[in-house]
Amino acid sequence: MSKRRNIFKDVQVDTPDVRTQLFKEAYKLDRVHGCVVKEHKNSKQNPWCLHNIGQSRWKPREGPQPETDLDRLKYLGLYSGLKNLGATCYLNSLLQLLYHDPEFKRILFSYTPTPSRGEVDRVISILQQLMVDLKISKRGVIDPSPLVTSLKLATVEQQDAVEFGELLFGMLNDQIPLLQEHMTGKARYLTSCLSCKITTGRESNFTDLKLQVQPKAQTIVERIVELGRVEVLEGENSLKCSSCHKLSRVERSFVIGELPPTLQLQLLRFTYNSSTYQSVKDSSYVKFSETLNFPGFAPYRLRGMILHVGRNKESGHYVAVMRDKTSGKWILYNDDQVTAMEQLDLKEYDLCKGKRPTCGEGEHCSQAVYVLVYVREERDDITYPHDLVERCALDNEEFITLKQILEEQRLEDGRVKEEKRKMMEGLCLSLPASTPNTSRPIPTTLLEKWITSGVMPLVTRPETAQNGDAVESAEDRKETNGDVTAIESAEDRKEINGVSKEEEPFTIIGPQDHITESCGDVLCCHGNLSYHKLCNIKYISREIFDAITAPQWFKLCEECVGDALKQHLFNVALEQDYKVISKRCTTSLVNTLTNGEDGWWWVAKEDIKNFRRIVRSGDKLQFNAASQCDHGKLLTTSNLKLVPLSVLPIISKYITVKFPRFSSTDPDCWICEAENSTEQSHLTSLLALRRSLGRLLNDSAFPYIENLTTHIVPLQFILQDLRILFRRKVPVGKLTQQWMYCEHNILASDTPEIAAYVKKTEWEMLCENFGPTDPITCVSETDFSVPRCDTCLAKRPPFANRFIYVRVDRTSQKRRRQSDIQLCVSSNDTLFDVKVKLCERLAIAPADQEISTKKGTVLKEGMIGDLGIEPGCLLYLEQHTVTGELTEGGTDTQERGFTGTFLTQYNTV
Numbered sequence: 001m002s003k004r005r006n007i008f009k010d011v012q013v014d015t016p017d018v019r020t021q022l023f024k025e026a027y028k029l030d031r032v033h034g035c036v037v038k039e040h041k042n043s044k045q046n047p048w049c050l051h052n053i054g055q056s057r058w059k060p061r062e063g064p065q066p067e068t069d070l071d072r073l074k075y076l077g078l079y080s081g082l083k084n085l086g087a088t089c090y091l092n093s094l095l096q097l098l099y100h101d102p103e104f105k106r107i108l109f110s111y112t113p114t115p116s117r118g119e120v121d122r123v124i125s126i127l128q129q130l131m132v133d134l135k136i137s138k139r140g141v142i143d144p145s146p147l148v149t150s151l152k153l154a155t156v157e158q159q160d161a162v163e164f165g166e167l168l169f170g171m172l173n174d175q176i177p178l179l180q181e182h183m184t185g186k187a188r189y190l191t192s193c194l195s196c197k198i199t200t201g202r203e204s205n206f207t208d209l210k211l212q213v214q215p216k217a218q219t220i221v222e223r224i225v226e227l228g229r230v231e232v233l234e235g236e237n238s239l240k241c242s243s244c245h246k247l248s249r250v251e252r253s254f255v256i257g258e259l260p261p262t263l264q265l266q267l268l269r270f271t272y273n274s275s276t277y278q279s280v281k282d283s284s285y286v287k288f289s290e291t292l293n294f295p296g297f298a299p300y301r302l303r304g305m306i307l308h309v310g311r312n313k314e315s316g317h318y319v320a321v322m323r324d325k326t327s328g329k330w331i332l333y334n335d336d337q338v339t340a341m342e343q344l345d346l347k348e349y350d351l352c353k354g355k356r357p358t359c360g361e362g363e364h365c366s367q368a369v370y371v372l373v374y375v376r377e378e379r380d381d382i383t384y385p386h387d388l389v390e391r392c393a394l395d396n397e398e399f400i401t402l403k404q405i406l407e408e409q410r411l412e413d414g415r416v417k418e419e420k421r422k423m424m425e426g427l428c429l430s431l432p433a434s435t436p437n438t439s440r441p442i443p444t445t446l447l448e449k450w451i452t453s454g455v456m457p458l459v460t461r462p463e464t465a466q467n468g469d470a471v472e473s474a475e476d477r478k479e480t481n482g483d484v485t486a487i488e489s490a491e492d493r494k495e496i497n498g499v500s501k502e503e504e505p506f507t508i509i510g511p512q513d514h515i516t517e518s519c520g521d522v523l524c525c526h527g528n529l530s531y532h533k534l535c536n537i538k539y540i541s542r543e544i545f546d547a548i549t550a551p552q553w554f555k556l557c558e559e560c561v562g563d564a565l566k567q568h569l570f571n572v573a574l575e576q577d578y579k580v581i582s583k584r585c586t587t588s589l590v591n592t593l594t595n596g597e598d599g600w601w602w603v604a605k606e607d608i609k610n611f612r613r614i615v616r617s618g619d620k621l622q623f624n625a626a627s628q629c630d631h632g633k634l635l636t637t638s639n640l641k642l643v644p645l646s647v648l649p650i651i652s653k654y655i656t657v658k659f660p661r662f663s664s665t666d667p668d669c670w671i672c673e674a675e676n677s678t679e680q681s682h683l684t685s686l687l688a689l690r691r692s693l694g695r696l697l698n699d700s701a702f703p704y705i706e707n708l709t710t711h712i713v714p715l716q717f718i719l720q721d722l723r724i725l726f727r728r729k730v731p732v733g734k735l736t737q738q739w740m741y742c743e744h745n746i747l748a749s750d751t752p753e754i755a756a757y758v759k760k761t762e763w764e765m766l767c768e769n770f771g772p773t774d775p776i777t778c779v780s781e782t783d784f785s786v787p788r789c790d791t792c793l794a795k796r797p798p799f800a801n802r803f804i805y806v807r808v809d810r811t812s813q814k815r816r817r818q819s820d821i822q823l824c825v826s827s828n829d830t831l832f833d834v835k836v837k838l839c840e841r842l843a844i845a846p847a848d849q850e851i852s853t854k855k856g857t858v859l860k861e862g863m864i865g866d867l868g869i870e871p872g873c874l875l876y877l878e879q880h881t882v883t884g885e886l887t888e889g890g891t892d893t894q895e896r897g898f899t900g901t902f903l904t905q906y907n908t909v
Contacts (some may be wrong), residue, residue: 072140
């Protein structure tokens with residue numbers, strides 16, 4: 001922001017002509033100031049600049065209007081998207097995958113649900129209607145809210161698409177057994193004993209094959225073959241053979257017996273980190289082909305896939321890419337956005353760095369592919385239920401009707417807005433005033449709200465504007481030489497935009513009762529527009545001002561300019577007198593006598609230095625108060641100086657109240673001199689004592705010191721009495737050990753908490769200066785030469801919100817360090833609670849923590865109070881297992897994302 005120039009800089013007198021000129025310069029009314037900034041910016045310092053205060057809203061706009069769900073028709077007349085309800089992209093992707101499975105829809109429609117049977121039939125009914133809507137509905141966006149509500153899914157939590165599919169199929173299989181034949185394959189787990197050569201097998205079913213992402217160079221067929229790799233178990237991993245009844249070397253393998261018609265392949269991209277409790281994604285490239293020729297089975301063709309874009313399972317985004325059987329195009333389903341691709345291209349979803357492998361004809365690679373769906377043969381002979389089709393047809397009629405109503409309403413709204421836009425655009429062009437005499441001031445906030453909304457707010461006049469008599473009516477205002485706020489009568493108004501007022505009046509909505517504004521932020525103390533707030537004021541033409549029914553009591557303030565002129569002249573005189581005072585006060589005493597001065601007097605140095613500030617602030621009662629003591633006498637210090645007596649009349653002209661005046665011949669106060677001498681002796685002794693007890697005055701804790709003779713003293717005496725003595729220089733009481741004794745007159749049970757451990761030399765210095773007392777030496781940190789009270793130890797109350805300290809590495813240093821972890825605990829907390837807090841700080845699992853005392857005793861589970869842990873004690877932590885190991889996600893990791901939903905009742909293994 002540019003600094004505003006000082007219009008009073010060269011003014012030396014106060015005359016009517018000077019005031020008139022200053023008034024025009026203060027409000028920038030001497031001329032129409034042109035604006036040099038660009039049109040898309042606004043100069044706040046120039047009240048004549050009317051650029052970019054809302055006019056862009058009324059300029060013609062090009063481009064499409066924002067769409068709603070009613071505007072979206074089926075993409076290419078064939079495909080509909082699904083609305084994302086927050087974080088339901090995983091559900092939308094799976095539903096699009098099922099919609100492109102004709103056999104799944106045929107089996108689903110073969111079942112007749114009855115909602116009265118239970119919640120599962122209700123879910124099936126909603127799923128059937130959703131499949132019909134995706135096929136027949138004319139809507140471009142289908143709302144899956146009924147399905148989400150029936151499954152009790154949380155719309156704000158991201159879930160895994162594969163896990164959701166497994167739970168959904170497990171629920172549907174209970175009611176529709178045919179789905180299991182369509183989605184389930186068969187396999188055998190073989191175990192061969194190398195000693196007796198006997199092989200045993202176990203039958204198993206699978207809904208998908210889980211493939212490893214590594215190594216990168218493998219194809220999909222090679223990854224499937226890798227599932228059947230023979231694994232040899234020997235040594236510690238040997239198994240007991242059921243035939244030869246002994247531990248033997250065995251071979252285990254997985255053999256695929258039968259593949260389902262629709263084969264689903266899941267890539268194990270996610271692993272679980274036990275130290276961070278989060279999943280980690282492997283974003284390596286995976287190569288796959290559009291055809292799958294697995295030895296011994298019929299060929300499969302790629303139908304579609306689910307992509308995951310993100311860093312882990314708990315975040316990211318799911319999209320589905322499906323192949324349309326009729327056209328052969330690839331359709332990208334990104335929630336409600338549907339796009340057709342001539343060729344399968346997934347490069348935009350490869351967000352991680354890495355070399356892209358070379359792909360041959362019919363091959364593709366991606367970092368985001370998560371699920372691949374291959375189909376053996378496709379059928380399209382689906383009969384949609386008649387009642388569901390009729391229900392969808394009724395919805396189509398309602399959709400078309402609502403769409404027509406919306407379009408008609410938009411046309412009407414557009415016509416009204418266009419009329420208002422043209423009117424406001426013409427008014428905005430007429431905003432600038434041609435001369436200062438034809439301008440009117442208005443607050444920028446009001447002008448912006450009128451331009452952006454087309455309605456002038458109802459302005460509440462502050463009380464400051466109502467109490468004065470400076471407000472005149474429009475009929476009483478006259479044009480004068482200096483008053484530019486006068487207005488002309490309605491007959492004298494000129495044409496605006498070539499159209500006279502009488503021919504086409506400005507039909508603008510006037511003040512509204514529901515919009516109320518206050519202009520107190522731009523008004524001065526006289527209730528007029530302040531020239532200090534000129535950055536919040538704009539000048540507009542008189543015709544527009546009257547047409548928009550702006551408040552007629554807006555007026556520029558001549559009184560503020562006159563008051564500012566008086567203050568300026570006062571400051572000029574003050575500066576001149578201060579120069580005289582400074583010059584005379586810096587004259588040496590010899591020059592003062594030589595120049596014929598008849599005397600001098602004592603004045604505070606700071607008061608002479610800050611004389612102008614004291615005069616302007618009005619704090620004149622404290623002037624020269626530093627020269628007077630509490631007894632009303634002269635107090636000569638280094639803060640005073642002798643000044644000539646000739647400056648007294650100049651100072652008295654501004655300091656009109658009575659202030660202390662002492663000449664150079666006045667004696668000092670003898671009482672203060674005696675007190676200063678005694679205090680100086682006391683300070684000398686305190687400085688010597690400070691050097692000896694520096695540790696006790698600076699440290700915040702006084703722990704036990706090993707290998708030295710250590711005494712204990714009350715911690716209260718160190719932190720309060722002793723430090724008050726040096727800070728406030730006030731006497732303190734004697735040192736006594738009774739502060740550490742209990743009601744039985746025995747050393748208290750909590751002595752380690754209320755005592756400070758001091759060295760022998762420090763103890764002797766304390767006894768010498770604060771009175772002798774009984775010495776208590778330390779045998780250890782908690783054992784003393786005087787025994788503690790056994791009765792109090794047995795009845796020691798529990799503690800709460802106290803601190804203990806934990807050190808990760810065990811060292812010989814017993815004192816606490818800054819790296820020690822501070823924990824707030826209570827006596828009723830368990831040791832497991834302490835481990836949980838350490839897990840939050842260090843990311844070490846509670847099961848991997850081993851906590852011990854200084855003596856090396858490992859603490860077992862129990863209450864802190866029962867384990868003998870006291871506030872302030874130091875414990876040691878050791879990590880006895882390796883953390884951060886990555887384990888496979890998939891089937892071994894139990895997912896809890898769907899806990900509490902309807903799907904968890906039908907979770908299948």
